[in-house]
Amino acid sequence: MDSDSDSDGSHVSSTPPRHPPQPSPLPSRRALLFTAKSRTQAKNTSITSTKSSRPILRPKPSTKQPRKNPPSNPKTLENPIQNPQNPSSLPFQIHKNDTISSEVLPNLTKNASCSKPLIQNPLSPPKFSDLPFQIHRNDTLLSNDNSSGEVLPAGGLCVSKFASFSKTRKAILNLEPAEADPIEPRLAQQTEKKEAVVRKHPNLIGSNVSSSLPVKKVKCVNEGNFVRLNINGYGKKFASKFKRRNSNSSSGKKFYRRWKKKVGVVGKEGEGGNGLCDEEGLVVEVKGRGGERLDFDTKLIGDAVMRVRNEASDENLLRLLKLTFGYDSFRDGQLETIKMVLSGKSTMLVLPTGAGKSLCYQLPAMVFQGVTVVISPLISLMIDQLKQLPAAVEGGLLCSSQTPEEVLETYKLLEEGSIKVLFVSPERFLNSEFLSIFCDTQISLVVIDEAHCVSEWSHNFRPSYMRLKASLLRDKLGAQCILAMTATATTKTLYSVMHALDIPSSDLIQAVKPRDNLQLSVSLSENRMKDLMTLLKSSPFSEAKSIIIYCKFQFETDLICKYLCDSNISAKSYHSGIFAKERSRTQELFCANKIRVVVATVAFGMGLNKKDIDAVIHYSLPESLEEYVQEIGRAGRDGRISYCHLFFDDVSYFKTRSLMYSDGVDEYVVNKLLCQIFSGSTNPAGKICSLIKESASRKFDMKEEVILTILTQLELGEVQYLHLLPQMSVTCTLNFHQTSPALLAMKDAVVSAILKNSVIKDGQYIFDIPSVANSTRLQVNDLSNHLQTLKLKGEVTYELKDQAYCYVIMEVPKDICSLATWLTKWLSEVESCKVRKMDTMYDAAVFAAEACDKVHGCLGRQHTPCLQRKIAEYFISGTEVDVPKKIGGSSPFLTADIKVFLQCNSQAKFTPRAIARILHGIASPAFPSATWSRTHFWGRYMQTDFKAITEAAKAELLNIVGKDSIKQGHSQD
Ligand SMILES: Nc1ncnc2c1ncn2[C@@H]1O[C@H](COP(=O)(O)OP(=O)(O)OP(=O)(O)O)[C@@H](O)[C@H]1O
Numbered sequence: 003m004d005s006d007s008d009s010d011g012s013h014v015s016s017t018p019p020r021h022p023p024q025p026s027p028l029p030s031r032r033a034l035l036f037t038a039k040s041r042t043q044a045k046n047t048s049i050t051s052t053k054s055s056r057p058i059l060r061p062k063p064s065t066k067q068p069r070k071n072p073p074s075n076p077k078t079l080e081n082p083i084q085n086p087q088n089p090s091s092l093p094f095q096i097h098k099n100d101t102i103s104s105e106v107l108p109n110l111t112k113n114a115s116c117s118k119p120l121i122q123n124p125l126s127p128p129k130f131s132d133l134p135f136q137i138h139r140n141d142t143l144l145s146n147d148n149s150s151g152e153v154l155p156a157g158g159l160c161v162s163k164f165a166s167f168s169k170t171r172k173a174i175l176n177l178e179p180a181e182a183d184p185i186e187p188r189l190a191q192q193t194e195k196k197e198a199v200v201r202k203h204p205n206l207i208g209s210n211v212s213s214s215l216p217v218k219k220v221k222c223v224n225e226g227n228f229v230r231l232n233i234n235g236y237g238k239k240f241a242s243k244f245k246r247r248n249s250n251s252s253s254g255k256k257f258y259r260r261w262k263k264k265v266g267v268v269g270k271e272g273e274g275g276n277g278l279c280d281e282e283g284l285v286v287e288v289k290g291r292g293g294e295r296l297d298f299d300t301k302l303i304g305d306a307v308m309r310v311r312n313e314a315s316d317e318n319l320l321r322l323l324k325l326t327f328g329y330d331s332f333r334d335g336q337l338e339t340i341k342m343v344l345s346g347k348s349t350m351l352v353l354p355t356g357a358g359k360s361l362c363y364q365l366p367a368m369v370f371q372g373v374t375v376v377i378s379p380l381i382s383l384m385i386d387q388l389k390q391l392p393a394a395v396e397g398g399l400l401c402s403s404q405t406p407e408e409v410l411e412t413y414k415l416l417e418e419g420s421i422k423v424l425f426v427s428p429e430r431f432l433n434s435e436f437l438s439i440f441c442d443t444q445i446s447l448v449v450i451d452e453a454h455c456v457s458e459w460s461h462n463f464r465p466s467y468m469r470l471k472a473s474l475l476r477d478k479l480g481a482q483c484i485l486a487m488t489a490t491a492t493t494k495t496l497y498s499v500m501h502a503l504d505i506p507s508s509d510l511i512q513a514v515k516p517r518d519n520l521q522l523s524v525s526l527s528e529n530r531m532k533d534l535m536t537l538l539k540s541s542p543f544s545e546a547k548s549i550i551i552y553c554k555f556q557f558e559t560d561l562i563c564k565y566l567c568d569s570n571i572s573a574k575s576y577h578s579g580i581f582a583k584e585r586s587r588t589q590e591l592f593c594a595n596k597i598r599v600v601v602a603t604v605a606f607g608m609g610l611n612k613k614d615i616d617a618v619i620h621y622s623l624p625e626s627l628e629e630y631v632q633e634i635g636r637a638g639r640d641g642r643i644s645y646c647h648l649f650f651d652d653v654s655y656f657k658t659r660s661l662m663y664s665d666g667v668d669e670y671v672v673n674k675l676l677c678q679i680f681s682g683s684t685n686p687a688g689k690i691c692s693l694i695k696e697s698a699s700r701k702f703d704m705k706e707e708v709i710l711t712i713l714t715q716l717e718l719g720e721v722q723y724l725h726l727l728p729q730m731s732v733t734c735t736l737n738f739h740q741t742s743p744a745l746l747a748m749k750d751a752v753v754s755a756i757l758k759n760s761v762i763k764d765g766q767y768i769f770d771i772p773s774v775a776n777s778t779r780l781q782v783n784d785l786s787n788h789l790q791t792l793k794l795k796g797e798v799t800y801e802l803k804d805q806a807y808c809y810v811i812m813e814v815p816k817d818i819c820s821l822a823t824w825l826t827k828w829l830s831e832v833e834s835c836k837v838r839k840m841d842t843m844y845d846a847a848v849f850a851a852e853a854c855d856k857v858h859g860c861l862g863r864q865h866t867p868c869l870q871r872k873i874a875e876y877f878i879s880g881t882e883v884d885v886p887k888k889i890g891g892s893s894p895f896l897t898a899d900i901k902v903f904l905q906c907n908s909q910a911k912f913t914p915r916a917i918a919r920i921l922h923g924i925a926s927p928a929f930p931s932a933t934w935s936r937t938h939f940w941g942r943y944m945q946t947d948f949k950a951i952t953e954a955a956k957a958e959l960l961n962i963v964g965k966d967s968i969k970q971g972h973s974q975d
Contacts, residue, residue: 352512355635372444428466453486457498472504490628546616554622573599613640626839660922673822692806703928731802917955
């Protein structure tokens with residue numbers, strides 16, 4: 003049975019360690035100095051001295067203990083007064099506006115209706131400074147003013163806030179009045195009639211919680227849910243058809259049997275009749291999340307949904323939760339979020355990884371009459387989320403790897419109303435066909451998963467997420483409510499996400515405190531490989547059965563993996579350079595505990611819901627505290643004590659820090675790019691332009707992602723200069739086979755346009771798709787269909803290449819130069835923000851390893867308290883550090899080295915930024931590492947400030963240009 007330590011803010015000492023230490027027979031002197039409190043903590047900790055590798059206090063290898071669940075402490079949740087001295091026993095807090103200071107959030111309106119603190123403890127009002135982590139509820143936290151003494155009911159719900167909820171809901175959902183309780187009598191009947199088997203869901207909190215709901219049979223089968231294994235929608239097609247025939251009619255039964263055979267549903271064959279229906283309605287037995295078979299009764303669930311529609315009370319929601327998910331209680335933040343969403347309030351939800359954010363849209367999706375659209379950044383993540391939907395919620399997926407038939411099938415199911423939750427990528431919003439389907443389909447809720455990607459100030463900014471503005475979601479999709487979810491966002495990031503999505507600051511629900519069951523340790527390492535092997539051989543890591551090792555570079559993952567395999571540790575590496583099939587195989591093996599270690603880059607982990615990962619080791623310093631928190635959050639999702647170790651060293655820090663400069667741009671290059679983008683501006687409106695990704699990237703020495711960011715900003719900024727279209731391959735090479743080209747052109751206007759726009763090479767006609775589309779006034783899709791028809795007739799064969807960004811110009815900027823200045827400034831701020839994030843991560847590691855005074859519970863290499871404090875400071879107060887002293891301002895040899903470098907490479911054309919990148923060892927599209935890492939100067943100035951190098955290079959280039967022009971002047975004389 004799984005457990006969870008998030009729910010009650012429980013502490014390390016209340017969570018059973020994976021390998022409970024035996025008391026040391028001869029405690030070290032240091033151990034004897036512990037206070038009672040620190041002793042409890044230390045008991046659960048593997049602690050070794052920084053100086054010597056000899057353990058001061060280390061748990062003995064475990065005498066295997068059965069898994070215990072951390073106490074889910076409903077009392078503490080309900081009444082914080084019971085534990086007044088322990089601020090962390092406070093319930094979950096809802097973050098109200100004021101938590102974000104008014105300077106940071108100047109535009110966000112405050113919500114008067116929620117001006118009272120939700121969480122208060124009249125005996126001992128918590129002070130921010132007292133708390134190990136920020137309490138996230140506005141006034142409670144920052145003002146320390148909780149004079150009203152109002153105590154929250156369980157779950158921290160603000161009652162007043164939802165007083166008028168039921169009325170609002172009725173108005174929104176246009177529901178019939180509540181019927182007499184149809185569920186209670188049935189439950190009683192059912193309980194009498196059948197053997198009452200207590201429903202035990204694998205994800206229940208606490209082993210002793212049981213549901214009063216009876217279930218019919220629980221046995222184990224393979225993992226997964228049949229509905230969602232058919233990701234292309236076929237399963238749902240049958241499921242929905244069957245649902246519509248949900249009666250005792252023989253055709254319905256026949257259909258069900260066929261469907262069952264096809265998708266592998268286990269019906270209730272043995273229990274009277276064919277088991278399709280009983281008096282409660284349809285009983286379908288499906289595979290639960292943990293692989294066990296769960297029954298759900300569609301009638302009971304339907305009734306529970308109706309009750310929530312009529313009144314979204316705690317009781318009704320809990321009933322629906324139990325029936326659908328098998329859980330006995332909501333976790334912190336879930337109930338509040340669900341209520342906000344159901345009342346139609348757009349909400350920003352920040353909960354740690356593994357805290358159960360998905361449920362906050364899954365449950366409302368059942369209640370809403372329209373579709374819930376979930377926007378996710380990765381296909382693999384979407385598939386995982388689809389698999390994790392409860393059986394009673396029908397899901398669908400639209401992604402680029404589907405065939406056109408599969409996409410059409412999904413559209414059809416949507417139209418039929420057979421999809422409740424639809425997963426899409428943000429790129430889908432460029433597709434007008436996709437947007438048009440929502441003219442007839444009501445969207446009740448749009449969920450933005452990993453919502454920090456919306457903000458350029460986040461660690462994971464995605465240009466395609468910029469499109470997800472409230473205006474688009476509300477005006478174009480008609481979305482009634484937006485739920486933005488993330489596990490990691492600083493106040494600045496949150497502000498920009500909420501601003502873009504038009505979410506008022508009052509509707510922020512936040513708990514950034516990392517889980518208490520994670521033991522964080524840090525060490526500065528001179529020889530990381532050696533230290534890693536030592537760590538893996540020593541307790542508690544030697545007992546860990548499931549470990550992720552995060553590395554910065556792909557080659558490191560392969561190297562370490564090989565090393566581990568040679569040392570008889572079963573391991574596999576995982577990075578984006580490995581084929582997708584092999585990667586998913588690795589993930590499967592890891593989830594099935596068939597391999598012990600996955601050595602991975604950042605590519606691994608998103609959406610990974612393996613609960614029993616015992617340890618996460620960072621072989622390299624993460625790029626930000628956000629990344630660190632996200633990655634350690636993979637460990638201990640079952641609530642048991644788990645171990646997270648961070649290795650760092652200066653060399654790898656400098657190397658990673660340098661990489662933060664890969665996305666920067668120079669103003670005059672941006673200027674040139676803008677000129678090219680708008681070069682087609684003489685075209686009449688509506689003409690399609692394209693920019694081939696690879697060649698533009700090389701020409702402007704800009705990453706493709708950066709070009710896309712600029713294009714997206716040109717579309718979504720204050721003035722809409724262009725309209726982006728979906729990306730496509732634009733160069734077509736075509737061969738004619740039957741009819742001669744000239745003859746065919748006489749009959750076919752498209753062929754005629756192709757001949758006019760083509761270059762003939764070796765008998766092949768090479769043309770640009772947008773040019774032909776423009777001259778025929780066809781849409782690109784229609785042109786593609788036409789070519790396809792000619793191909794089917796045997797007239798032509800063709801090949802497409804050159805992926806390009808396609809767009810239509812809406813308005814030509816009046817002043818390209820100032821637009822270039824503005825864009826460059828914006829991108830350089832984004833770049834500086836990334837560098838500061840890296841510096842803050844490094845600073846936290848250095849502080850823990852070298853400066854921590856160890857008076858607050860840190861011991862040896864174990865630095866859970868001080869790291870958690872650093873994390874809280876960073877996420878809440880936005881504390882960032884200055885440039886570390888180790889980064890030198892300049893160097894006496896710099897100018898001389900740049901001179902020599904330029905002399906040695908006089909054949910190449912450089913920009914100051916290109917020189918600075920080479921000196922920092924950063925590859926770029928025009929200066930790939932394959933060529934330039936051979937130079938003697940590659941990465942030589944990693945420790946020197948990047949801007950200082952750029953300035954020195956600029957001066958030297960100007961010097962050369964000056965000399966050249968003087969030379970030219972002399973020769974002209
Ligand atoms: N109320 C609950 N009671 C018990 N288990 C729950 C509850 N809510 C969610 N869970 C379980 O918690 C696990 C993590 O949930 P989920 O994947 O939604 O987390 P998350 O916050 O989205 O994490 P991440 O940020 O890593 O994606 C799931 O296995 C889910 O079944």
